[in-house]
Amino acid sequence: MPACTTQVEDSNAYVYDGQIHIPNQYSAGITGSKMLVTLRDKGKIIGTKCPSCDTVFVPARSVCHECFEQIKKFVPVSSMGTVETFTVCNEEHIAQPVGRPIYAVIKLDEADTSLVHMLGELEPEDLSIGMRVQAVFKDKKDRKASILDIRYFKPL
């Protein structure tokens, strides 16, 4: 048996151990880039507003998924919002932005869609759906026009 396989305990099954390294890039586009640059330069969160149905998208989108209208209007939204759901990562992984993040789906005030980000300054036992949170931004000198210019959302 080659050295790269491992027998699954108490079975005749074998697995190949390995890693897949897949470098990739995903364009933020004009709309996403403007949102990220605003995060970096102003420490503010902006979304886009559909001219047809008035849906406010955060993260910013250039096309409404309901009306298929092109969206060009940017609108400021609050840095405060409500946790819609969450998950606690109990394992560290190289792909995680921090050791053991708590991820949440957060609907910002004045937005109609939600974004996924991390929660901080709380323990897993303090989590609840519906809890109010506020964005904590990195210091301006450390911002890179990344969604991680928001360090995390903290409880209010």
Ligand SMILES: [Zn+2]
């Ligand atoms: Zn629309």
